[in-house]
Amino acid sequence: MDHRFQINLTGLIDLLSNHLYTRPDVFVRELMQNATDAIHARCQLAPQHQGSIHIHLDDDAQAVTFVDNGIGLTEAEMHRFLAVIGESSKRGEWVGQTQDYIGQFGIGLLACFIVADQIELVSRSAADADAPTLRWSGRPDGTYDIGEAPPRTEPGTSVRLVCKPAFQHLFSLDTLRESAQHYGGILPWPIDLVHLGQNNRVNTSERIDAFPWDASHLPHTQQRQYWIELGERMLGAEIFDAIPLESTVGGVDGIAFVLARASLQSGRNRHHVYLKRMLLSDSVDNLLPSWAFFVRCIVNCTDLHPTAARNAFSEDDKLRLTQAELGHCLRRYLINLAEQEPQRLQQLLSYHHVALKALALEDDEFFKLFAQWFPLETNYGNTTLQEYLKRNQQILYTQKVDEFRQIAQIAAAQHIDVINGGYIYDAELLARHGELFPLVPVRSVQPSDISHELQGLSPDQEARYQPFLKVAATVLEPFDCRPKLKIFEPADLPTLFISNREATINRQVDHCTEVADDLWQGVLVQLQSEAKSELCFNFGHTLIRRLAQHPDLALVERVIQVLYVQSLLMGHYPLGRSELAMMSDGLSGLLEWSVMGTKGTATWH
Structure with a gap:
């Protein structure tokens, strides 16, 4: 036996008012x-x-009547379209095609129950002269x-x-005028x-x-300024330029x-969208491709399907094709x-290079045209890819901001020009450049790659200072770090801390292990590898040369501890508990040595 669903209309009205x-004032839009x-x-x-539409507000502002001279309703249409939830009078029952009408859900009158306890509708059909x-x-x-x-x-x-007491404020003259202007x-x-x-x-x-943005009555030279003034007035934002959409x-x-400001990539801009000249929403966020977050739009649509909440469009094939066409504009x-206006392009890039980089990753043609102008950060300062390639025969970049910070100074001193690829899209763009322009080598570098460019000591010097390296190895061993x-x-620069990505992961695991319980410590240990970091002592620095020959072993250990922590801080590495404790211990020992003149008894051997 079949049963029918039962609808709690009061509950449905509450759902509409609180969640949809x-x-x-949405009842104004619906009517x-x-x-x-x-x-x-x-x-x-x-x-x-x-x-024509007339909105009559009673003298006491307790009731409002919306009057139109449209097609009207017959009794059969009243039974079907006003009493059946989800039925729509816009599905071909009226003359014309479905796309001729705005409503698609047959729930518009329910919005009226949010503000009124009763709806009184009076209608005469134009389809029958004797109706x-x-x-x-x-x-x-x-x-x-x-x-x-009584006959109309x-x-x-x-x-x-007739308004509910709680919604009296929506029935004032000023509020009704504002709502009607907003939607219609x-x-x-x-x-x-x-x-x-x-x-x-x-x-x-x-x-x-005419649409407010119709500038066909103006000379072509005046249209851009007309649109900019319109956008600033309607959107309340400073506008850099205006682009016709179709x-x-x-x-x-x-x-x-x-x-005329940087856009946030984390969220799309919300657009002012009319559907068949009736305002759908001023916060539609899925009209344009995701990369187009550097613009806000005021548009009218005639053939897209809105969601029930009227704040977005249904994600269907028609919307995707529309997004592609608007993206082409x-x-x-x-x-x-x-x-035609490269200087204005440079100004636009200063605001919106992130959005345009996102587009370049989707469109190879656009990439080839615009990549040369994209701003980049290098260890020699800010530049463009075009200027970088004038200085270099290859592209070297780091994948993370921290990696760039760790090697920027030392790479510059070795005359190595490195790009910071840690900002959004930059690493992907540089890798894509290597695919599209294979004659220009592109290589991702890590701090550990730079260590191969550093000059080593002679074999005699290496042998002479092995005792110092042994002491340093003992101090650094608990931190999976080797001295060089x-x-x-x-x-x-006395020291340089160098870590590849695997060693960096080990450090992160160690820090997590310090605060994890026994169960998680066991899990985290499984994530560690055999990779080790390196602490490079600069033998060209006077302090290091003296330290490598100093007879006071205890003092040498204290200084190595402090130098290790200093190198971490200069490389923007976070310190773990044990490293913080070592920094405190090392500083205390140095202070004691300087004040007391204490000398260690241990000697090199």
Whole structure:
């Protein structure tokens, strides 16, 4: 036996108000949307029909009535479209095609129950000259009734709401005007708000049949400035430039505004989107490709499918094709800028190089055109890839910021030009450069690679200072670190800590083990490898030469301890508990030696 689902309408209304709709005045949008669809339907019957919407606010501001001169409803349509949750009057039952209408979910009237305990709808159908005027009364308990009402001379529909006390603030004249302007400000027919006998036009534009961004009435040389001023006024942000957008797939027409500030890659910009000239949302975040987070848009769409919450579009094939077309508009703008206004391109890159790097990773053609201008950090300062390749026959880069910090100074002293690839997208871009331009070698380097460039001591010197290296090895052994004697620049740098990625992981595991319980310590130990770090002592530094020959073994050990910790700090390595303890012990010992003049009794052997 089949059973039917039961719907708790009160619970559904609570779900809508608390979880689906993001603004408390959403009932204004839903009623204007229904009126707009009704007018579109009537225009299918009578193409010359002039639509209009009137919003009547009672003198005491306790009730509001939305009146349209659209197609109206018959009794059968009232039963079907007003009483069946999820049914939509926009699914071909009215004249025209589904895409002619905004609503798709048949739940718009439920938004009215958020602010009112009863909905009274009066309608006369334009489809039948003899159609009666009907009144439909609905209540949030799921009951309704239909009966005849005093005749309307004009087909259309009126919806009356008496507000709940908690929502009185939404029924003030100023709030209603603001809400109506927000949602319906660019609808192509007059919208009037009437209160105390005064008529207030909501959409006051002189060119009511044109989009606000339509600049066709201006000379071409003035259009960019017109768009920039419009964007700053509507978006409340400083605008660098404006890009016309068009997509035949999604029926998109509008403007993308390039922001005059750096954009956050972590989150997409939210766009001001109209659906068939009715505001869908001012926070749609999935209209453009993910890399296009350097622009904010004001657009109108005619053929995309919104989600039920009306704050995004359904992720379907049509949206993906639309995103591709809009992305092409942005690519074309950037390419034209590179070819015709390179100085403006440099200014744009100063704001939005991260977004354009993301695009370059997706588009090889764009990469080849723009890669040369991307800003990069090297150990010789900030530069572009073009300038870097003028100085070098190959590209050397680190994959992490910390690795770059550890080798920047010493690499520069060895005349090695290294790029910091640790910033977002840089390492991927440099690796991609090697694939697209194979004649230019590209190599990822680690701090341990630099140690091979350092000058070693002669065999006689190595043999002479083996006792010092043995003492250093004993001090450093608990930290999986080996001592080396080298000669390198800069000469005023006494030591250099060098660690490859495996050794760095070992250090991280050691630090975690210090705070883990017995179970996790056993797990972490399994992650360690045999890799060791190196502490290079600079034999070109006076301190190191004296230390390697100093007779006081205890003093030498203290100094090695301090030099080890100093090299970690200079390399931006975090210190573990044992290293912090050694730093304290080493400093205390040196202070004691300097104050007391204490000399150790141990000697070299």
